[in-house]
Amino acid sequence: MSVNAVAHLNFHGQARAALEFYQSVFDGQATIATYGDFGMPAESPDAAKVVFGQVVADNGFRVMAYDVPGADEPASKAAPSTRREHGTTITEEPFFLSVRGETVDEVGALWKRLADGATVIEDFGPAQWAPAFGMLSDRFGVTWILDVVAEYTPA
Incomplete structure (x- = not known):
């Protein structure tokens, strides 16, 4: 299965x-x-x-x-409360969408398109754990994490 x-x-x-x-x-x-x-x-x-x-x-x-049928506005109009502080993510949201790719060029191109009209939470760029990482809330209020797979080196 x-x-x-x-x-x-x-x-x-x-x-x-x-x-x-x-x-x-x-x-x-x-x-x-x-x-x-x-x-x-x-x-x-x-x-x-x-x-x-x-x-x-x-x-x-x-x-x-x-x-959702009914009203055109969600019950709560509060903006997503996700932010980055000192390298950590602080949020009250129940989930993020994650997009992970193999190259910085591949994921960077998706970032540029998805960032149109978005609120950037953390700019896309090198991170300690990945060749590139970024976080944003798109124009519809959905929070996305985009990153590039780090090459795994067994110990």
Whole structure:
């Protein structure tokens, strides 16, 4: 048996825009279905919202997303509270999305695209544990860690 874990992001009216953005960042294929596609009446305020969406890229990237039906704003509008202090991450967020690649050039290109409209928490660059590391909160409020795999040298 084979299984994999895929992040499933929950939005409040922004799922389509987020999926289209992630498609452009990761050069993936987007699949988007709306509540209306599944039979919700067109006059419903949620009919055009995303009931199922995903982006799958040839490089292994995959993410899913949908819009929670109802209000277009999340219950809490507080900005993510993640910050870096003295080389450590301080946060109240329940999760981050991590993207790890093999080269600084490969991951750096993803960083540049994902950083468009983002709040940078820590600039992408060399780190003690990796050839490169960076952290940001994207334009949709999702916090990402991007890093380059360190070469493992057995002791």
